[in-house]
Amino acid sequence: MAGLYHGVSFLDTSYPLPYSESVRPLIRRSVQKIIPYEPPPPLDHLRAEIGREVLRLSANESPLGPSPLAVAAIRDEATRAHLYPDGGAQPLRAALAKSLGLSPGHFLVGNGADELIGLVARACVGPRDEVLVPHPAFEPYETAAQVMGAKIVRSPLRDYRIDLPDLLAKVTPRTKVIFLANPHNPTGAMIRRAELDAFVETLPPDPLLLLDEAYWEFADDPEFPVGTELLPGRPRLLILRTFSKIAGLAGLRIGYAIGPPKLIRDLNRVREPFNVNRLAQVAALAALQDVDHRERTRMVVREEREFLIDEYRRRGFHPVPTQANFILVAVGPEAAAIRDRMLKEGVLVREGNAVGFPGHLRVTVGTREQNMRMLQALDRARG
DSSP states (O other): OOOEETTEETTOTTSOOTTTTTOOOSSOHHHHTOOOOOOOOOHHHHHHHHTSOOEEESSOOOSSOSOHHHHHHHHHHGGGTTSOOOTTOHHHHHHHHHHHTOOGGGEEEESHHHHHHHHHHHHHOOTTOEEEEEESOOTHHHHHHHHTTOEEEEEEOBTTBOOHHHHHHTOOTTEEEEEEESSOTTTOOOOOHHHHHHHHHHSOSSSEEEEEOTTGGGOOOTTOOOGGGGOTTOTTEEEEEESSSTTOOGGGOOEEEEOOHHHHHHHHTTSOTTOSOHHHHHHHHHHHHOHHHHHHHHHHHHHHHHHHHHHHHHTTOEEOOOSSSEEEEEOOTTHHHHHHHHHHTTEEEEEGGGGTOTTEEEEEOOOHHHHHHHHHHHHHHHO
């Protein structure tokens, strides 16, 4: 039986629906302005397209993959996939607390750092607020704030680095959240300990400082600061970390926030009850226990990072000094063409225009074998 809408059959397409010319917009104006993220094609699709295996060095993924302990934990937990996960991620939070000398109340586990950024925006930001962001930076900072209708205030990078004095100069009474990534994405540059200390001490008390440390495990500069050292006495500091990079669990989407317990409780008000799946939780817990795998990953990235920087310079390119597991390298105006030619050789890297740096490539640090394959493809692509 056909349904009725104000006495008109749903199947009667000859009769105009009421309000068809005066209906209010469904999507909020702030959301309409967002340019959706377009993910790259799946590796299987690329392999079929170019007719060969593809080495992906465009997404800053782990060169060694996940810990064998994490893989075993996933396999064991798979038979319980029909059960809802632990909504509070209690064993994982307890393990994180033990490893960092904090209480479980200092931790919030999320479906990747992206979700945690969104929770901050939902809990803290409204249409009359300003959000301060270095530019270029990790895109979800701006997207999350735009969704909530906030004003985005950009601070341009200076020589690939975050310009902390400029950020301070742009803080106003409406500034609600300040995003900092250390090391920075997409450049890999770091904020030094003395610089960060001075910035935090000078910052007015009102804004929330969100310190994104997705790549902190790869830093080896003695002047690199660890965010947790800043926590005592700072009620509006939140640190983001992830299992995607050092632990190789990017496909499971799991990260965590560290902050004062009151702030964590408030963020929990806007968190979905079962936001992190069972497999991700047990894999992350196992990864925490595998110190050897984590150290091997760290060692490979640090050693190969230096190898690649030397190789880029030997070719006349200009790599940006980095403390992350990727290198932003200036290759000139042919960057997009070089990227396309490298893909035909079976190596996928990120073209710099996509991350705010035309004329550059951003390349994940791989194993020696992977890096040699990438360099060979780069040499052929320069042609």
